[in-house]
Amino acid sequence: MLPTPIYNFSAGPAILPESVLRTAQSEMFDYNGTGFSVMTMSHRSDVFMSILYHAEQDLRQLMDIPDNYKVLFLQGGASAQFNMVVMNLANGFKRVDSVVTGNWSRIAHSQMGKLSDVDVHLAAHGGEQFNYTNLPPVSSWDIDPKSAFVHFVINETVHGLQYREVPKLEDGMPPLVCDMSSEILSRKINVSDFGVIYAGAQKNIGPSGATIVIIREDLLDRCSSHIPDVWNYKAHIEKQGMYNTPATYPIYISGLVFRWLQSQGGVEQMETINTLKAKTLYEAIDNSGGFYINKVHPGARSKMNVIFHTGNKELDELFAQESTTRGLQLLRGYKSMGGMRASIYNAMTLQGVEALIDFMQEFQRRYG
Ligand SMILES: *Cc1c(COP(=O)(O)O)cnc(C)c1O
Numbered sequence: 028m029l030p031t032p033i034y035n036f037s038a039g040p041a042i043l044p045e046s047v048l049r050t051a052q053s054e055m056f057d058y059n060g061t062g063f064s065v066m067t068m069s070h071r072s073d074v075f076m077s078i079l080y081h082a083e084q085d086l087r088q089l090m091d092i093p094d095n096y097k098v099l100f101l102q103g104g105a106s107a108q109f110n111m112v113v114m115n116l117a118n119g120f121k122r123v124d125s126v127v128t129g130n131w132s133r134i135a136h137s138q139m140g141k142l143s144d145v146d147v148h149l150a151a152h153g154g155e156q157f158n159y160t161n162l163p164p165v166s167s168w169d170i171d172p173k174s175a176f177v178h179f180v181i182n183e184t185v186h187g188l189q190y191r192e193v194p195k196l197e198d199g200m201p202p203l204v205c206d207m208s209s210e211i212l213s214r215k216i217n218v219s220d221f222g223v224i225y226a227g228a229q230k231n232i233g234p235s236g237a238t239i240v241i242i243r244e245d246l247l248d249r250c251s252s253h254i255p256d257v258w259n260y261k262a263h264i265e266k267q268g269m270y271n272t273p274a275t276y277p278i279y280i281s282g283l284v285f286r287w288l289q290s291q292g293g294v295e296q297m298e299t300i301n302t303l304k305a306k307t308l309y310e311a312i313d314n315s316g317g318f319y320i321n322k323v324h325p326g327a328r329s330k331m332n333v334i335f336h337t338g339n340k341e342l343d344e345l346f347a348q349e350s351t352t353r354g355l356q357l358l359r360g361y362k363s364m365g366g367m368r369a370s371i372y373n374a375m376t377l378q379g380v381e382a383l384i385d386f387m388q389e390f391q392r393r394y395g
Pocket residue numbers: 039103104105106107131180182183184206207208209227228230
């Protein structure tokens with residue numbers, strides 16, 4: 028028997044609000060009197076078109092997305108965007124600037140040059156500078172105003188790093204392209220500071236399968252008709268997101284999450300709760316007298332993915348095992364990192380974080 032409640036600290040696919048799952052359950056066989064499931068209806072039906080329309084409108088409302096930005100729900104995950112941004116936005120450019128700050132931006136950096144002759148210039152390297160325990164400040168990024176764009180990851184899901192102050196470039200600088208997968212909708216950001224924002228849904232929004240792309244309209248002029256339509260932002264937009272079959276069910280669940288966010292007071296309220304959750308957990312780590320360790324510079328600590336370890340591999344493993352039997356699930360760190368990682372996205376409650384801290388303190392009393 029599993030204990031209840033269960034708190035799910037998975038980094039992704041991650042926790043969803045219980046009320047969203049309950050709604051999905053109740054609508055599983057009969058969506059809104061149609062007699063069938065969202066999973067089994069045509070993506071071109073009025074019913075699904077309305078689901079997609081409202082998902083987009085609610086996302087626009089939550090993020091305050093200006094009218095000169097287009098929104099797409101694509102497939103292929105955030106990983107596909109590593110290449111799509113280059114294919115679509117770097118035509119006719121010699122260089123893109125890439126900021127490496129952790130696992131995901133490192134992978135993006137290694138992929139962006141494929142299928143393109145563009146020079147992927149390393150604008151900053153947080154691994155070489157700080158061993159991924161701090162973030163290179165925007166003022167130190169080596170950017171060429173003539174680059175096609177500047178790519179960065181705002182929250183490094185694996186290394187537990189987050190730009191606490193949202194990066195912004197001066198006028199005349201290339202557009203910022205931001206992987207927001209593991210923090211989208213967790214705090215207020217100014218969309219117009221970005222050229223493109225993208226995010227796989229499975230961290231802070233919904234199930235895997237949908238990828239959100241928010242793109243400034245004028246950048247679509249760069250999309251060449253030589254790009255196959257399935258990878259072409261402009262083609263997707265011209266077909267209203269229906270170039271081919273979108274991930275209908277993940278979009279439906281994402282839409283339910285957007286409405287849940289609205290009912291919780293929107294992004295502003297989320298930011299307040301997320302700040303409190305992160306502060307509480309980091310304080311517990313810092314006040315453990317060195318039993319729990321997080322080496323990330325305080326100004327770069329992620330409010331979404333909190334990493335910690337005991338300095339002893341066997342003890343870390345015991346922590347992962349014992350916490351599981353207490354209903355604290357999926358706390359094992361990323362495979363290359365070891366230790367623990369608590370992902371505390373929007374849907375994780377303060378009670379969940381407090382339950383984790385109670386367990387951490389008890390574990391320390393027994394093994395400290
Ligand atoms: C998980 C993650 C990815 C990879 O997402 P996929 O949807 O699996 O391609 C990319 N970037 C960040 C920041 C992530 O957290």
